[in-house]
Amino acid sequence: MRVHDFVCGAALLLVAVFLFTYAQTIPPMPGQKYGADVFPILVSLGLGGFSLLLMARGWRARRPGEPWIALAPWARDSYTLGNFLLALAVIVVYVLFEETIGFIPLAIAILLLLFLKQGVPFRRSAIVAVVATLTIQFAFSDLLRVPLPRGILTDWLW
Amino acid sequence: MDAIIGALGLIADPYVLLLICLASAFGLFVGAMPGLTATMATALLVPVTFFMPPIPAMAVIVTASAMAIFAGDIPGALLRIPGTPASAAYTEEAYAMTAKGQAETALGAGVVFSAIGGIFGTLVLATSAPALAEVALRFSSFEYFWLVCLGLTCAVFIAQADLVKGMLALFIGLGVALIGVENPAGLPRFTFGFTAMLSGVELIPAMVGMFAIAEVLRVMSAAVIRLPPAHTVSGSIFRGQWALARRYPLQILRGSTVGTLIGALPGAGADIASYITYATAKRFSKEPEKFGTGHPEGIVESGAANNAAVSGAWIPALVFGIPGDSITAIVIGVLYIKNIIPGPMVFVNQPQVVTGIFVLFLVANLVMVPFGWVAIKLAKRILQVPREILMPLVLLFCIVGAFAVTNSPFAIGVMLVFGVVGFVMEEHGFPIAPVILGLILGPMLEQNFVTSMIKTDGSFLGFFQRPIAGALGAVTLLVWGLMAWQGVRALRKRRSAPEDADQLQMR
Numbered sequence: 306m307r308v309h310d311f312v313c314g315a316a317l318l319l320v321a322v323f324l325f326t327y328a329q330t331i332p333p334m335p336g337q338k339y340g341a342d343v344f345p346i347l348v349s350l351g352l353g354g355f356s357l358l359l360m361a362r363g364w365r366a367r368r369p370g371e372p373w374i375a376l377a378p379w380a381r382d383s384y385t386l387g388n389f390l391l392a393l394a395v396i397v398v399y400v401l402f403e404e405t406i407g408f409i410p411l412a413i414a415i416l417l418l419l420f421l422k423q424g425v426p427f428r429r430s431a432i433v434a435v436v437a438t439l440t441i442q443f444a445f446s447d448l449l450r451v452p453l454p455r456g457i458l459t460d461w462l463w
Numbered sequence: 464m465d466a467i468i469g470a471l472g473l474i475a476d477p478y479v480l481l482l483i484c485l486a487s488a489f490g491l492f493v494g495a496m497p498g499l500t501a502t503m504a505t506a507l508l509v510p511v512t513f514f515m516p517p518i519p520a521m522a523v524i525v526t527a528s529a530m531a532i533f534a535g536d537i538p539g540a541l542l543r544i545p546g547t548p549a550s551a552a553y554t555e556e557a558y559a560m561t562a563k564g565q566a567e568t569a570l571g572a573g574v575v576f577s578a579i580g581g582i583f584g585t586l587v588l589a590t591s592a593p594a595l596a597e598v599a600l601r602f603s604s605f606e607y608f609w610l611v612c613l614g615l616t617c618a619v620f621i622a623q624a625d626l627v628k629g630m631l632a633l634f635i636g637l638g639v640a641l642i643g644v645e646n647p648a649g650l651p652r653f654t655f656g657f658t659a660m661l662s663g664v665e666l667i668p669a670m671v672g673m674f675a676i677a678e679v680l681r682v683m684s685a686a687v688i689r690l691p692p693a694h695t696v697s698g699s700i701f702r703g704q705w706a707l708a709r710r711y712p713l714q715i716l717r718g719s720t721v722g723t724l725i726g727a728l729p730g731a732g733a734d735i736a737s738y739i740t741y742a743t744a745k746r747f748s749k750e751p752e753k754f755g756t757g758h759p760e761g762i763v764e765s766g767a768a769n770n771a772a773v774s775g776a777w778i779p780a781l782v783f784g785i786p787g788d789s790i791t792a793i794v795i796g797v798l799y800i801k802n803i804i805p806g807p808m809v810f811v812n813q814p815q816v817v818t819g820i821f822v823l824f825l826v827a828n829l830v831m832v833p834f835g836w837v838a839i840k841l842a843k844r845i846l847q848v849p850r851e852i853l854m855p856l857v858l859l860f861c862i863v864g865a866f867a868v869t870n871s872p873f874a875i876g877v878m879l880v881f882g883v884v885g886f887v888m889e890e891h892g893f894p895i896a897p898v899i900l901g902l903i904l905g906p907m908l909e910q911n912f913v914t915s916m917i918k919t920d921g922s923f924l925g926f927f928q929r930p931i932a933g934a935l936g937a938v939t940l941l942v943w944g945l946m947a948w949q950g951v952r953a954l955r956k957r958r959s960a961p962e963d964a965d966q967l968q969m970r
Binding site: 306317324332334337339345348349352356358359362379384392403404423429441445449451452453 | 513514631676
């Protein structure tokens with residue numbers, strides 16, 4: 306996706322307006338003129354000011370008929386778009402299911418999926434996925450004592 | 464002297480030495496892989512260093528980052544693809560040397576002059592940082608306010624072709640830094656009722672997201688490019704290096720000095736140092752016509768410069784807590800976790816940590832020569848690791864790493880959001896480094912600004928009444944003026960030549 310500078314500026318301007326209005330709701334520091342609201346206001350003004358500059362510049366540089374939002378080459382190709390979306394999806398799936406399923410099965414599945422999607426042969430994918438997952442499990446869980454979720458393997462893990 | 468012996472004692476520990484070896488191997492691998500940067504190497508190491516005492520943690524980061532910057536030269540010379548952006552300036556030159564059958568000389572120059580530049584930068588760091596810290600001990604909120612302003616401004620001004628987008632990136636970072644209770648009044652701001660957001664945006668997952676996940680997304684969404692087979696390195700890489708050193712002493716000195724200085728400027732790191740010094744090498748060369756045809760002069764100068772910058776970046780990071788590049792931005796995050804607040808007081812309270820870092824840099828740059836030699840010999844093998852396998856592994860490592868910092872899935876969410884934001888920003892020509900600088904320095908800027916405002920009762924003149932604060936303030940205002948002038952000039956130029964404007968837009 307490639308969003309035109311003018312639209313980028315407009316979106317950031319909205320954020321700046323939100324910051325500014327939110328800052329108005331921050332209560333002042335008792336007995337002080339300058340409290341927790343001063344800095345957010347300054348940041349919102351800076352963000353808003355430069356957003357306007359970007360909008361102005363984008364507006365002036367725009368050629369007639371140029372789209373406001375266009376697809377980048379990678380987003381038009383099903384292979385690269387698929388890779389991109391899959392990479393995002395596996396992170397979301399991991400966050401949602403790490404507690405119930407556990408690190409080891411999830412990690413193996415994630416790696417396998419990503420490898421196969423990119424055309425790595427199955428045997429190689431499977432071996433790398435299992436070895437890498439167990440290495441990370443050993444390094445983090447056993448050496449560094451990070452409580453990686455055990456999920457369905459809770460009763461079986463050492 | 465006692466401090467040095469003490470620091471040597473800390474580093475001579477077999478555990479630390481083993482870590483240095485492992486970190487070297489890791490740094491060399493990541494640096495040599497096109498698409499994986501030195502910053503990413505550091506970001507990936509953070510979760511691991513999280514569980515170590517300060518000195519081993521610093522050992523890992525210092526060694527890996529120095530090695531990665533050198534190793535970026537390897538695929539540059541062998542494949543014409545820079546391993547890290549810091550080697551991009553002279554990739555063509557190095558590859559041209561390879562084409563002439565001088566791959567050994569090009570790579571040897573990379574490792575030898577990287578080490579020399581790194582050692583030079585370390586010496587400057589070790590001598591200037593304590594002296595600066597002495598001065599910084601007397602700084603009040605006014606000096607810090609201006610210093611942070613100047614640091615943030617430099618980050619945008621030096622590094623970016625597009626000032627408006629650089630400034631926007633900076634304000635986005637400052638905006639994110641507002642989240643949480645870390646503000647003068649200790650009020651929860653922008654938390655929207657989430658307790659996880661009270662402590663603000665966790666730095667480490669944010670940086671892993673911006674520097675690693677964004678990179679993974681970028682590589683995975685790019686069309687597959689089959690790397691050509693790399694040239695084999697057969698001869699001795701050290702032959703002829705002494706002759707090069709004798710032929711270009713001035714270039715080595717200039718590269719090291721300029722590299723250290725650029726490294727010390729906030730926001731500008733090894734990549735900008737190597738671009739600038741490659742240009743100066745050509746500009747002042749007696750034979751500029753040979754540049755681009757496989758001429759080692761530029762490689763000598765900018766190869767020294769990018770490693771000098773790695774050390775130089777630690778000067779402001781240690782003395783003021785203002786990162787000199789994106790690697791030290793991560794380092795500051797790590798130091799905070801270890802309860803070491805970077806700033807002049809570290810030199811008073813924890814001198815062994817500071818001296819330890821100096822000694823570690825020396826060690827890292829010395830072992831770079833043998834380790835670099837091994838890496839060059841193994842280069843052909845290293846470069847055969849396919850990215851289809853590498854990127855998913857990096858992704859999984861990021862997930863575990865982000866989780867490890869707080870043991871909560873919330874951190875993985877933060878990492879994901881910052882990864883996507885970083886990816887989208889780079890797609891649209893917004894630089895990422897200012898976001899991270901804003902995020903790190905936001906609380907410091909606010910604290911010093913509000914304290915100063917309370918002290919002067921709202922009079923802005925008070926910000927200029929102390930001599931150093933006044934000078935820093937004047938310089939900051941001068942740079943702001945310069946930026947505004949540049950902006951206006953660019954606008955005028957655009958009006959007269961609309962085609963140029965489009966090209967500027969594309970950058």
